[in-house]
Amino acid sequence: MDSLWFSPLFVTAIYFVLVLGLYWFGGVIGAKGDASEDALTDKHLPYTGGELPTRPPETIGYQAFFRLALLFAILHVAVLVLSTVPSTGSAQRLALIYLGGIAISVFVLTAKEE
Numbered sequence: 724m725d726s727l728w729f730s731p732l733f734v735t736a737i738y739f740v741l742v743l744g745l746y747w748f749g750g751v752i753g754a755k756g757d758a759s760e761d762a763l764t765d766k767h768l769p770y771t772g773g774e775l776p777t778r779p780p781e782t783i784g785y786q787a788f789f790r791l792a793l794l795f796a797i798l799h800v801a802v803l804v805l806s807t808v809p810s811t812g813s814a815q816r817l818a819l820i821y822l823g824g825i826a827i828s829v830f831v832l833t834a835k836e837e
Contacts, residue, residue: 793832794829797829804818805822
């Protein structure tokens with residue numbers, strides 16, 4: 724190394740001191756809130772042009788997409804298996820039976836829930 728000023732340890736230490744100073748300065752100039760106030764005070768609300776913010780929409784859980792994900796997983800595995808089947812007669816018959824099972828599972832997964 725040519726100089727201490729360009730060593731990674733020294734540069735990292737200088738960077739850490741600068742970031743710590745900026746963090747401290749931001750705390751000094753930032754708005755102060757009362758610790759006894761609840762979380763929905765004016766300091767903690769987003770700016771919405773003077774109106775109260777609307778609630779975020781309800782999110783859908785993963786259960787709604789589970790059947791679709793399972794369907795695509797089954798189809799991808801089926802394509803992988805069918806692409807590796809040899810071209811002999813008995814293997815093709817077995818592949819047709821496998822394809823029938825895949826068709827039944829796809830039918831069940833795409834059927835509407837009651």
